[in-house]
Amino acid sequence: MRVLVAEDHAVLARTVARGLRRASMAVDLAATGDEAERMCLLTDYDVLVLDRDLPVLTGDEVCRRLRELENPPRILMLTAAGEIADKVYGLEELGADDYLAKPFDFAELVARIQVLYRRAPKSPPVVLRHEGIRMDRTRREVLVHGRPVDLTPKEFAVLHALLASRGGPVSHRDLIRTVWDENLPPRTSAVRATVSRLRAKLGGPDTIAADTGRGYRLTP
Known part of the structure; x- marks a missing residue:
């Protein structure tokens, strides 16, 4: 499974990447929204872990743009905005596939990524x-x-x-x-x-x- 983590907090990004690699995932990092969008256009990621508060291009805008692709990655919003209204907006208005508020339990993050991967469309033969x-x-x-x-x-x-x-x-x-x-x-x-x-x-x-x-x- 290949995952892109779009997170501008360098320490958190490295920590998440290290943990996901230990869970046998291939992980790339992006620190800005425009970089995340560019990488998704060049590489077929299975899941994108996307912070909403990214510089240059916000995570919200990245999500909107990627949803216009024919085969976008599954998108898990990872953000400090954890109110119910924020979650509803991220899922219904932005088109995210899942939403996890910070702070989070790492085991839950891994489980949610794995669930999104299993739900990915057009899966190859089992x-x-x-x-x-x-x-x-x-x-x-x-x-x-x-x-x-x-x-x-x-x-x-x-x-x-x-x-x-x-x-x-x-x-x-x-x-x-x-x-x-x-x-x-x-x-x-x-x-x-x-x-x-x-x-x-x-x-x-x-x-x-x-x-x-x-x-x-x-x-x-």
Whole structure:
């Protein structure tokens, strides 16, 4: 799951991002409303955690503009304005999908983001298959020739990206963008190490091919 946190309070933004990453989410940060809008136009975020009181462009205006997109991210308003009238305005007038007032319990924030992710429209198939590999995204279960395989969250996400490509290559950059986030250096060895561990768990080095200049793909 990829999440954008639009929050101008730097300490709070870093704290929220760190916690969400521990919950196996890929998280980017935006400090102004115009930056949040620009990032949402460039990247398909699953959920946007949006502070209403952003500089340059308010969170209210960002929400209104994003609602005009064909496939906007799910928007969770995160704000100090916690009166009932504020919540009703955010949900009904601005078009937010959820509303959480500050201060908040972090476990509740994680739960609300996960609920919004599950409610996202046009979800890909729950069960993905390739040769002897079967992935159930709802149960977070992977079987290889009927044998359960225990994957870490990153390994699961990489395998999902490879299965979703239907045998086509997935580039190193795309894996960083969808499985990790902008916090990861582009020359990191994390992708290669994760793919290596995934190969071993799927049955060996021949299960995932590395196409020079194109990326990784599942072998026939």
